[in-house]
Amino acid sequence: MALVRRIPGSRSLPGWPLAALRDACLVAALASGLGLAVNALRPGGLPLLAEKEYEILVPCSEVQGEADALEPDHPALREARTLLLDARSAEEFQAWHAPGATHLPYDYLEPVSPGALKRVLQSGAARVVVIGDGADPDSGEQLARELAGKGIRHVGYVRGGAAALRQAGAAGRAP
Amino acid sequence: MKRCLAWRGHPWLALPARVYLAAVFLLACWHKLAHPESFAVDIATYQILPLALVNPLAIALPWVELAAGLLLLVGFRARAAALLVAGMMLMFSVAIALALSKGLDMSCGCFASQGAAEDPISGLTVLPDLGWLLLAVYVFLCDHTPVGLDGWLARRREEKP
Structure with a gap:
């Protein structure tokens, strides 16, 4: 398991970029999982799938000049x-x-x-x-x-x- | 190049970079963790992702930012955290560039959800992201014995008979 290996990057470990990449993927997966779990437990959490399109409020283009x-x-x-x-x-x-x-x-x-x-x-x-x-x-x-x-x-x-x-x-x- | 990367001063030079990046990411994730619904609107405004991916990203990304920030701060798996930061910065820069190319008049949603009138994106919005990307790449490449938990754990392992 990459997280319990020797420090990635030490000169005796030539494969440190791969180890760092593995660790990064693992951290991202764990953090995402934690986020999803907290959201599921939180009252009023965001639904995993949006039910309808977001109403995006794009401001009207600025009308500035004189015509x-x-x-x-x-x-x-x-x-x-x-x-x-x-x-x-x-x-x-x-x-x-x-x-x-x-x-x-x-x-x-x-x-x-x-x-x-x-x-x-x-x-x-x-x-x-x-x-x-x-x-x-x-x-x-x-x-x-x-x-x-x-x-x-x-x-x-x-x-x-x-x-x-x-x-x-x-x-x-x-x- | 190898000699340059192996320079013993890098971990100390990388320390302020790590703390700075950690502060940026911890600040950036705070509002998104508290208000994922606002962050989802920010993501949707970019008009890049399909609707099915908007909410999962709005829920997960702030936690990845939090994890990366904490790991950089305490120096545990700092290079992995730097890699995550670099990946996210690259993703944010591409998203802002796409929004600019579409002529979208919007806020970047980088820190807190603001209206386009208060904080509109521009070519300059990408510059800090690119700066942070460079710092993250530096930490990833040069912080070979991170000052922090990684270094402490390594020393403990070496001291064991």
Whole structure:
């Protein structure tokens, strides 16, 4: 039994790393067993198997920057150097989207991924306009403020979101 | 290399490292032992393990930390304890790196369960873990006649006719 052997590591014992590994495994097993036993005996101990998924509280991504609210007929929406981002869900985007708009769905619980941020930065656009769902709060405004907070300049959102833009007939520019 | 590892000063140099690592682990396990339910949430937040393994790990890991800390402190099977510490530090570093790569905004749950707003993980969170990993590797490789119970037991065995 490794625990009652000579000190692991003495120079006369060339196999000391293995002995130490054996001891480590034994200590881990004994400690785990003790932990499980104490937990079983403890009133209100943690069940060995979780009955349902843990509700993980992930804080909402910080909305920090300032974004311009643009009317649906704002001329900036038709400018060639404007990057149109659609923050709505994939289904909504498939159903209708402004020509030339890039899909970047906004999730209230997840920050914008570094990859998506890089794509926006590398687009070379002079202005970024986000089209959201127009709800309260508007996903377009949230995404625009998040992008502005992450250092992207000249960011705006369409007041009223996709519905207002569609109603106004201002369908962006050709793709 | 062999001569370096065999240097007689290592056990004395390793002693403060052992005591420091022991203090870190005893502090780290305290809250987890008292509140395994909070620690289970911390583990689940990493989104690495399947649900079936979350609670067993939340129950067992603090006791392994406690055992490793106590063994390092009293110098009994100190190299085995250092190996355990190194393994756990490697595991924690990988978990934090995975969480960072997923962009999770969370607390590491290393000492006490805190909200992400109070103690969010970052690239810097891994640095202390890597420092402790290096200390544990040093104790494992160089503490050949540990000052403590191991040394005392060895001397007693040698004195016996």
